[in-house]
Amino acid sequence: xxxxxxxxxxxxxxxxxxxxxxxxxxxxxxxxxxxxxxxxxxxxxxxxxxxxxxxxxxxxxxxxxxxxxxxxxxxxxxx
Amino acid sequence: xxxxxxxxxxxxxxxxxxxxxxxxxxxxxxxxxxxxxxxxxxxxxxxxxxxxxxxxxxxxxxxxxxxxxxxxxxxxxxxxxxxxxxxxxxxxxxxxxxxxxxxxxxxxxxxxxxxxxxxxxxxxxxxxxxxxxxxxx
Numbered sequence: 001x002x003x004x005x006x007x008x009x010x011x012x013x014x015x016x017x018x019x020x021x022x023x024x025x026x027x028x029x030x031x032x033x034x035x036x037x038x039x040x041x042x043x044x045x046x047x048x049x050x051x052x053x054x055x056x057x058x059x060x061x062x063x064x065x066x067x068x069x070x071x072x073x074x075x076x077x078x079x
Numbered sequence: 080x081x082x083x084x085x086x087x088x089x090x091x092x093x094x095x096x097x098x099x100x101x102x103x104x105x106x107x108x109x110x111x112x113x114x115x116x117x118x119x120x121x122x123x124x125x126x127x128x129x130x131x132x133x134x135x136x137x138x139x140x141x142x143x144x145x146x147x148x149x150x151x152x153x154x155x156x157x158x159x160x161x162x163x164x165x166x167x168x169x170x171x172x173x174x175x176x177x178x179x180x181x182x183x184x185x186x187x188x189x190x191x192x193x194x195x196x197x198x199x200x201x202x203x204x205x206x207x208x209x210x211x212x213x214x215x216x
Contacts, residue, residue, distance in 0.1 A: 040213065042133075046126035048102025050119060054109035060118040062173045065125050069160060072129045076152055079135035079145055 113191050114176035120198050121172050124159045127205050128152055134212045144212045151208035158198040172198060 011030050019027035103123065110116040131148040134140055161171030170178075175194050179187040 040210075042130055043123075043126045043209075044100065044102040046102070046129075047106040047119075047123060050122045051102060051106040051109050054106065054115060054119070060115070060176075062118070062121075062176075065118075065121050066160060066171075066173060069121070069125045069128060069156070072125070072132045073152055073156060076128060076132040076135050077149055079132065079149075 113188060113195070114180050117172040117176040117191060117195055120195055120202065121159055124155060124198075124202055124205065127202070127209050128156075131205070131209050131212070134209070140212070141215060144215045147208050148205075148212055151205040155198075155201045155205045158194070158201045170194075 015027045015030035017027075018024075018030065106119045106122065107116070110119040131152060135145045135148055157165075157169060159172055161174060162169040172191075172194055175187070175191040179191045181187075
């Protein structure tokens with residue numbers, strides 16, 4: 001586990017503890033922070049993989065990324 | 080009390096700035112040529128639109144959030160993949176990067192640089208929409 005995983009566990013545990021102790025506003029703030037960090041991590045992990053591929057000198061996979069864009073954009077527009 | 084409120088408002092954007100950008104920052108750093116930069120911008124858009132679609136698919140996502148994500152995607156996409164319906168057709172970053180790699184002349188370089196600049200400005204719309212959607216209940 002990296003330090004972000006520990007941070008997410010700490011945030012979620014603190015959020016739960018605060019909520020149980022009647023401090024719902026603070027608990028919700030920490031939960032929102034954990035959610036934001038977790039979802040932002042997906043984009044950042046994807047970009048880290050792109051960085052690794054560039055570092056290795058892999059050829060750009062234009063067709064793959066354009067296909068993914070078409071599929072996800074259609075999924076979003078049809079939601 | 081005031082200190083707690085300030086902390087609550089500052090914690091989220093600061094943490095996002097510090098944590099959520101490391102991979103993205105290094106991808107842009109490793110893009111040492113213009114065609115690689117175009118590829119990284121396209122990958123960045125792909126990852127954002129993937130997350131936007133995931134958020135929109137969640138059962139509790141409010142319609143206003145979905146509409147904002149859809150509008151942001153519609154405005155950014157032509158700057159990334161091009162728009163063949165326009166007259167003359169607008170080339171995508173991949174087309175411009177291929178032209179640049181093939182010729183490496185000043186004209187294709189200027190066209191690709193201008194397209195990347197415009198795409199990055201538009202991409203910030205989608206970044207903001209996804210960031211707002213992440214914080215929505």
